[in-house]
Every structure is written in C-alpha cells, then in structure tokens.
Amino acid sequence: MRKFVAIHNLGCKVNAYETEVMAEKLIEAGYSVVSFEEKADYYVVNTCSVTNIADRKSRQMLHRAGKLNPDAVIIAVGCYVDTHGRDEVCLEGVDIALPNTEKGNIVEVIKAWEDSHRTEGEEAGSPGERAAYGEAIRSSGEEHHISGEGIYTRKFLKVQDGCNMFCSYCIIPYARGRIRSKRISDVIALISSLTEKGYREFVLTGIHLSSYGLDRPEDNEDLLKLIEEADKLPGVERLRLGSLEPRIVTKEFAERLKGVKSLCPHFHLSLQSGSDTVLKRMNRHYTTEEYLQSVEILRSYFDDPALTTDVITGFPGETEEEFKETYGFIERTGFYETHIFPYSRRRGTAADRMEGQLANSVKHERLKVLKALDSEKRKEYEDRHIGREAEVLFEDGNEGYTREYIRVKCPEGEIKSGEIHRGIITGRDVDGTPVFTLSS
Ligand code: SF4
Known part of the structure; x- marks a missing residue:
C-alpha cells in the first residue's frame, strides 16, 4: 500500500x-x-x-x-x-x-x-513504484509546503554548505560545520539533467555562497567559474545567485558577471547593520563604506539591478544613534527589498554573552520603522520599472517574476507555468501588484 x-x-x-x-x-x-x-x-x-x-x-x-x-x-x-x-x-x-x-x-x-x-502479516510497500504525482517539486522561497505536483520553473541548487565566518550572533558554523563545495562538474551534470526535465531558472545557493571553492584550492574552482560554466548549458535561461558576501563584488567580478547572458540582475548582498560599530560587534568582515563600494560597482555594470539585503534590529548594545545610522544607510542605498529580523539570542554564540541585550519591545519597534521604509523603497523601485520592458518567467495563475524578481501578473490570456514572455510593466493592479502586458 x-x-x-x-x-x-x-x-x-x-x-x-x-x-x-x-x-x-x-x-x-x-x-x-x-x-x-x-x-x-x-x-x-x-x-x-x-x-x-x-x-x-x-x-x-x-x-x-x-x-x-x-x-x-x-x-x-x-x-x-x-x-x-x-x-x-x-x-x-x-x-x-x-x-x-x-x-x-x-x-x-x-x-x-x-x-x-511492521505487524505480522503486513506486507512491505512496493519500492521503486513511481508516485503518480510527478517528479518535480516546486521550490518557492523561505517557507513552503511541498506537494508532489511538479511545476517546472525555478530550481534551487545547493552548491556549497557550511560557513567559516563566525558572525557573533550565528550558530550556523557550529550547526553546519566548515565550508564544503560541490564540484563544478557535478553541478553542471545536475543542471543538464534538470533542463531536460524542463526547468528554466536555476538559483545557486549556499550557506556562504561566496566561499564556494575555497575548501578545494587545488582544484582552482570558484563561484565565477561555476556561473560561467552553467551559463554555457543549453536550456539554462536564467541564473540567479543566493546571498553574496559584499566583499566578493570587485570590478573584475562584476565585469565577468556582466558577460553571463543568463544571469539575472538581482543581487542579495547581506548587510545586517548600517552602523560600523554594530558591524564590528557582529564580527562581520566589512564596513559600510566597503559595502557601498560593492553596491556602486554593481550599479555601474548593471542597469538598475534589484539589490536586496537582510538587516537585524536590536543587536546587543544597539543605541538609538546606531539604529539611525542603519536607517540612513538603507534610505540612501535604496534597496529593492530589505528583509528585517529582530535580533534573537542564540545559546552558544558570542552575542548571547554580550552585555546590553535589548528588550523585545525595542527590537520590534525598530523593526516596524524599517519595515515602513522597506515598503517605500520597494514601491519606488517597482514604480521606476513601470513603462519599462521586462521578461517574465510565469508560474501559476498568470503570475511570474521578471529577471529583477519583481512579481507581476498578466491579465490577458492563459499563460502556462514555465513559459517566458517579453512585454511591458504597465501599471498596478487594485491590490498593488505590478501589471504586465505582453508584447504583441
Ligand atoms: S550569518 Fe552567514 S556568514 Fe555569518 S556565520 Fe552565519 S552563515 Fe556564516
């Protein structure tokens, strides 16, 4: 059974x-x-x-x-x-x-x-029997249910695991261990087989993606090489990158990315705080100035790319002044999306032992303030794209994502999941979702 x-x-x-x-x-x-x-x-x-x-x-x-x-x-x-x-x-x-x-x-x-x-008399199941639900599983973001009904659109691929960075608030290096990367040849073989199943977009992810290949220096494999090899595969229409460490973005890096035809201009650069003193306590390995340089490099190579980030509010000892610095930094940088999390103590980390733990009410108040700013900035970015041409990979119900990861809906016709169409973002629906009109 x-x-x-x-x-x-x-x-x-x-x-x-x-x-x-x-x-x-x-x-x-x-x-x-x-x-x-x-x-x-x-x-x-x-x-x-x-x-x-x-x-x-x-x-x-x-x-x-x-x-x-x-x-x-x-x-x-x-x-x-x-x-x-x-x-x-x-x-x-x-x-x-x-x-x-x-x-x-x-x-x-x-x-x-x-x-x-197994109780007496009960038979074992039939191993090898294929389920009628199809082989592919849809993956759609940070939290989702899995059901067997496959929709061939976007596929997340974990190419790297573990982290050696030891940010003071994070348990991941203890929970997932040191960095490990998959071989380029293995990732390429996997992508090839997935394109045959109909997948069109691939998201390369890792716990610390920027460390890809650093665990095997003798193999001379790095993230850029992996991206370039994946781009050469027939059937790879879109490549998207998971979270990047800001310091990986140099002019050489951006220049080579620019040559990757399938790469989506959507970059997630993890920030965590817009205050240098907080960044130091977090044991992040960059300053806001260095972060900004990476942003400027990306903007000079790509036309209005979607820049997204993560920020923590209420890190131990975060003063009102430091919070204002973060607010100002997000405001000036103009992210498309900022994912904001209240600081949460994690047993076993350095930050858990720090003095100056803030009340939940302070963390949540600051979160609310940043969320309001995020809504404004998101709207600004989407508004800038109204009237512009876009290419959309459709999922369910005539909805899909542009290369910048703007979610749009198309009121015309019946578009199948997995289809890619070009058109123009013409305005907003009553619920605020950007509306996409197909090119004739
Ligand atoms: S926050 Fe990210 S970079 Fe920092 S230790 Fe955790 S997994 Fe590594």
Missing part, C-alpha cells in the same frame, strides 16, 4: 533545496508526497534553528503534525536537531530526529522504521 509523506520546510534556501531533494528521493522510492495540510503517514519538518524564533516555529510545526494525524510518524530533520540533540528533540513527541548530515538517508530511515514496526 502506498504511503503518504508530508514535508514542511523552514528557514533558508539551502533548506529549501534539501527539502526538494528529500521529496524527490521519497517519490522515487514510491511514496506519495502530499501537502502538509493533508493527512499523511509521515510528517517531515526540515527545521531551522538560526534564532530562538526559528526554534519555536520548528517546534510548532512538529506539534501541528502530531495534531493532523496522531497516528503519523513525526520526523524532525536539520538544524534544530543539530543544535538541540536527538534525545532532546525526541522528548518533544518526535519519533525520528535526523541531523543535517543524515537528511540524505531519509528513505532508508523510513524503511528501517517500517521494518521495525
């Missing part, structure tokens, strides 16, 4: 990628992957532990799974297991806890569970 598995992803794009891989393996092994809201035999939560809030969300999803089907097997995988340990996680009603290093064995682990819990 076919078994149903529901998977929920939390956290970063690397997790999103690994969730897809788990889902694909399960489908290949004959399981049906269903939405997290449906009744399933197994619920898998790919957890995140980057902050205490992420921990809480991970616990909430695990509890929710237990409520959806009290007879189901609950499986926690990923960073929450790494940071809390299997024993502690299993005390919380979880049946199986797998650290990051064992995510790849999800099928074998479930099979072993079935073997050890």
